[in-house]
Amino acid sequence: MDYSVIVPIYNRPDEIDELLQSLTLQTYGDFEVLVIEDGSTDRCDQIVEKYSDQLSIRYFYKENSGQGFSRNFGFDKAAGDYFVVFDSDCIIPPHYFESVNRYLAIHDVDCWGGPDRAHQSFSPIQKAISFSMTSFFTTGGIRGRKNHIGTFHPRSFNMGISQEVYKETGGYKITRMGEDIEFSLRIINKGFKTGLIEDAYVYHKRRTDFKQFYHQLHFFGRARINIKRFYPNELKLVHLLPVFFVIGLPISLFLMLTGDGVLSKLILLYPLYALVLFIDAATSTKDLKISFLGMVAGFIQLTAYGIGFLEELSKDFKKSG
Template structure:
């Protein structure tokens, strides 16, 4: 099978260099790479063209429209039987394409997703953020998990779609704010088979500090409401958890300030939650520093997602205002 790897890029030349370097080491070599520069000011053309001797790589530029439409641009120019999309801040293990090719040969999927993890080269903050996004004690526990809640939805940092499915479903119809989940739901609604390839892991850098991580997760919270506007049935109780947690933390602060009797119970529950995160991360990462940072990452994730979710739930569901990105 011939794969077309499609990577939207916006002002991240160093990241694309690291990603392309990992692709030169793939044990399965029947693939091309399409890099779509989406209106970047800090362009990566020279970096990408520097890999032409090692990869079947193609560089394109287009006006900025967002990652969803940049991927569509790549789909329309891809030659492969199967399209794979990565975020530019991913590192790809050497056997990734071999794993995917074997998995599809043994159990065909019209679209698939894979999990993400932390590479050994990541900083302690990046590893803590990776833990938070994949932990059972945060909303990240439902991502890339065999035991996920409800229908599995591939995410665009690590997602594949067959040419046949693309030809019938078309491309992304929204360019951001949950565009990958909407696309997954639409592909599934057309009768195509979607699943997780659990060993097709990528190392996803995400954000390099907690301020950037907060902004990203606030955006994710808003995106969940955007998906609701397309598919109301896809808004589940689990998606409210970060909002409930955020309100619970606010209530705990108020209870302590007001010296309410319930404050003690709230403090105990909060401490138990903190200890669960710390020791679970400590076991997984074998680092007290990362375990401590995982607490910060988990609370950043919950609060940012919760506030973004509540913001757009109020504006777009209660007040019925149109989307403003």
């Protein structure tokens, strides 16, 4: 068995149905699927069962422990040479494993990741969120772009590791709040090689409205501070940009209302940034509605992340004080 697909799930049976359906269409079929039900009250066992004659699939129910430790549970049960982790809200294109297999045949990597894209069936808001989460002007290209900033750190919505990586690292050390970033950092620090497989992308549905998106990115901001607690040197300038975005708005408004000269014009950076996002979205999506929504999503993303970052950071200051 070449690959073991590990999918933790919590109360999202409809999502696993779409994911499993997409896996039946793979052009390369030497893989198994392990669905780890993480203490759900709305179970997906009956949905998994209907794919038992189309996929080599196993279902496990366990007490709730979070997605990181549920992945470890799956790793312990897996039989493949490589362990592949997908989020339950992903749809996998038919060529995924064929692309991974081709890449691994010529590249010596121990851990890989791939990008995420918007499926044609996604709603305009989902497509706008997908743009915002992958644009160079919001994330610096860290989520699966070839021109990403710094060393590529695979994320757990679309990530593969060798058995050796799991044996050496022991898998996820934390189960939430940036568990995939911590895992990627530890993999790299152990001397393992990571690689980006651009053609091994997934369609990542993420959140379906801006309110859910705000809460998700607020959590991501908090998670970045949690990572700092394990790796203080991993807090980079790029991670502070959403904070500057959040605190810069009231400061620039104050300067506009009370001052004159160059500093009073700082507020103009915000509409200029909105224009940059709109142009980038229009270039990549070719859709004006999604471009406008993508601009909104970008502002929500930076605001939510920045606020979450500051709220979690304040907890550390209170403890140290």
